[in-house]
Amino acid sequence: MWSASDYRDRVAALVPPLPVVSAPLADCLGLVLAADVVAGVSLPPFDNSAMDGYAVRAADLGETTVLPVADDIPAGRTDVRPLEPGTAQRIMTGAPLPPGADAVVQVELTDGGMDTVTLRGRVEPGKHIRRAGEDVVAGTVVLRAGTVLGSARLGLAAAVGLGELPVRRRPRVVVLSTGTELTPPGEPLAPGRIYESNSVLLAAAVREAGGEATVLRFVPDDVPAFLSAIEPYRDADLLITSGGVSAGAYEVVKDALSDRGVEFVRVAMQPGGPQGCGRIRFPADSTGFDHTGAAEPTGPDRATAAESAAVGPAAPDRGTAAGSAALSPTAAGPTGPNRGAEVRQALEGPAAAGSADSDHWAAGSAALNHAGAESAGPDRGAAGGAAALGSAAAGSGAGDSGGGLAVVTLPGNPVSAALSFELFVRPALLRAAGHAVVDRPRARARTTEALRSPSDKVQYRRGRHDAGVVEVVPVGGPGSHLLASFAESNCLIELPVGVTEIAAGDEVDLVLLD
Numbered sequence: 254m255w256s257a258s259d260y261r262d263r264v265a266a267l268v269p270p271l272p273v274v275s276a277p278l279a280d281c282l283g284l285v286l287a288a289d290v291v292a293g294v295s296l297p298p299f300d301n302s303a304m305d306g307y308a309v310r311a312a313d314l315g316e317t318t319v320l321p322v323a324d325d326i327p328a329g330r331t332d333v334r335p336l337e338p339g340t341a342q343r344i345m346t347g348a349p350l351p352p353g354a355d356a357v358v359q360v361e362l363t364d365g366g367m368d369t370v371t372l373r374g375r376v377e378p379g380k381h382i383r384r385a386g387e388d389v390v391a392g393t394v395v396l397r398a399g400t401v402l403g404s405a406r407l408g409l410a411a412a413v414g415l416g417e418l419p420v421r422r423r424p425r426v427v428v429l430s431t432g433t434e435l436t437p438p439g440e441p442l443a444p445g446r447i448y449e450s451n452s453v454l455l456a457a458a459v460r461e462a463g464g465e466a467t468v469l470r471f472v473p474d475d476v477p478a479f480l481s482a483i484e485p486y487r488d489a490d491l492l493i494t495s496g497g498v499s500a501g502a503y504e505v506v507k508d509a510l511s512d513r514g515v516e517f518v519r520v521a522m523q524p525g526g527p528q529g530c531g532r533i534r535f536p537a538d539s540t541g542f543d544h545t546g547a548a549e550p551t552g553p554d555r556a557t558a559a560e561s562a563a564v565g566p567a568a569p570d571r572g573t574a575a576g577s578a579a580l581s582p583t584a585a586g587p588t589g590p591n592r593g594a595e596v597r598q599a600l601e602g603p604a605a606a607g608s609a610d611s612d613h614w615a616a617g618s619a620a621l622n623h624a625g626a627e628s629a630g631p632d633r634g635a636a637g638g639a640a641a642l643g644s645a646a647a648g649s650g651a652g653d654s655g656g657g658l659a660v661v662t663l664p665g666n667p668v669s670a671a672l673s674f675e676l677f678v679r680p681a682l683l684r685a686a687g688h689a690v691v692d693r694p695r696a697r698a699r700t701t702e703a704l705r706s707p708s709d710k711v712q713y714r715r716g717r718h719d720a721g722v723v724e725v726v727p728v729g730g731p732g733s734h735l736l737a738s739f740a741e742s743n744c745l746i747e748l749p750v751g752v753t754e755i756a757a758g759d760e761v762d763l764v765l766l767d
């Protein structure tokens with residue numbers, strides 16, 4: 254039996270640091286900057302007006318002053334003429350200040366005249382002028398490597414003129430649910446069947462963690478169908494499966510992967526006891542697994558398998574354009590909005606992975622562009638960029654980066670799958686993407702109800718905490734099928750190994766989910 258924290262480390266080691274790429278700003282939200290960014294221009298780049306009004310020499314103004322209006326300066330004008338003494342120039346917010354002007358009088362304090370202007374009152378030199386470099390001086394570092402790129406930081410990068418940034422690219426994650434009982438939501442439900450929900454939940458969780466999710470059509474409890482479904486995705490950074498890992502007679506994931514490099518274990522955690530992870534060994538040649546016995550799919554359940562094998566990611570939920578192009582076994586090359594990034598990634602090659610950590614962007618950029626030439630090779634055919642990346646990721650150093658497709662096989666119960674992702678997979682993806690902080694915030698609060706927990710496992714109960722995180726109300730029971738109460742919760746109540754009873758009013762540890 255693994256402890257939850259040891260198992261978490263085991264999963265983290267499966268996903269090595271992701272390669273550094275140059276990505277358009279629009280694709281960078283939530284990603285981690287891989288090199289310092291130096292401003293190429295000052296902000297503001299030139300002295301300019303903070304108000305719509307009149308540029309003047311402060312010394313020219315008395316209580317009431319009438320000045321000729323010598324020129325008109327809208328924002329964007331590039332041929333501004335010097336301000337002669339005893340004159341004013343009409344100026345708009347953001348327009349360059351004419352040489353010789355040392356103040357701006359806002360239009361509300363004037364008569365708004367076009368030929369001459371009457372200005373009321375005096376003005377301090379420097380009034381309503383935004384000086385060049387007041388915000389950023391060209392040549393200084395504006396964003397440090399390791400910064401998580403939120404909206405303000407992306408805006409700043411654009412403001413200093415950068416169209417792309419060096420980032421660790423998003424992890425490409427393939428999600429596959431298993432279970433003969435599954436039915437796609439939106440279709441009629443036959444007796445004995447349930448709607449498939451894990452792939453929707455897990456793909457959304459991958460995206461929330463900054464990853465690209467490709468959702469495969471789920472497969473029944475059929476080993477050849479399962480292997481056929483995953484075989485084209487050997488270049489993904491991670492495969493997440495759900496279901497088929499416990500002790501029953503039809504444990505498809507366990508049956509398919511036990512002899513192919515995946516270890517199935519029990520973790521001292523509830524929900525989320527049965528787990529598996531490892532690297533799937535694919536056959537050396539590119540013909541795929543030996544599907545001996547994988548006869549033509551027949552019967553209602555096999556139709557699902559056939560569809561999966563045949564169309565792969567052509568299921569409705571294809572992740573982003575980039576993810577889809579990268580992971581599709583039939584992609585003719587990167588298309589869509591991220592094409593540029595994909596091409597650069599293809600050129601990056603294994604050598605560049607993780608290379609730009611401490612370099613400034615200018616240097617990092619050069620480093621990223623020279624590697625070239627590495628993108629040919631056995632697995633790098635159609636989706637060349639993606640194949641090169643898979644290799645780059647696998648060769649990038651830290652972690653269990655040996656060959657094969659990294660896989661985490663989650664238990665099928667919906668809350669088990671969700672909590673396993675939350676506690677094991679999410680930190681691994683964030684770490685690989687370069688995040689320094691991979692843990693959710695934690696807090697302590699008083700539980701409003703008594704709780705019981707098995708002594709040999711850490712139990713995660715679902716709860717709702719109040720605004721001040723003073724009290725937590727347990728929501729629903731401990732069962733791993735209780736999806737509605739999980740959806741209602743905003744935290745996990747962690748009851749550690751050794752704790753069997755908690756009284757109402759006792760303090761408990763919380764993992765805050767929102």
Ligand SMILES: Nc1nc2c(c(=O)[nH]1)N[C@H]1C(S)=C(S)[C@@H](COP(=O)(O)OP(=O)(O)OC[C@H]3O[C@@H](n4cnc5c(N)ncnc54)[C@H](O)[C@@H]3O)O[C@H]1N2
Pocket residue numbers: 430431432434435447448449450451452495496497498499500501504524525526527663664665666667669733
């Ligand atoms: N004899 C034992 N039985 C079970 C054990 C055990 O130790 N001995 N462990 C239990 C625990 S704990 C869990 S968790 C589950 C894990 O089972 P599997 O990973 O094999 O998952 P399945 O049996 O395929 O499914 C479990 C449950 O979840 C539903 N499910 C599965 N996939 C989906 C999906 N994509 N969307 C919605 N719901 C899904 C499935 O219908 C089952 O109800 O094993 C216990 N059994």
Ligand code: MOO
Pocket residue numbers: 522523524525526527664666669732733734
């Ligand atoms: O360990 Mo299972 O994940 O409780 O239901």
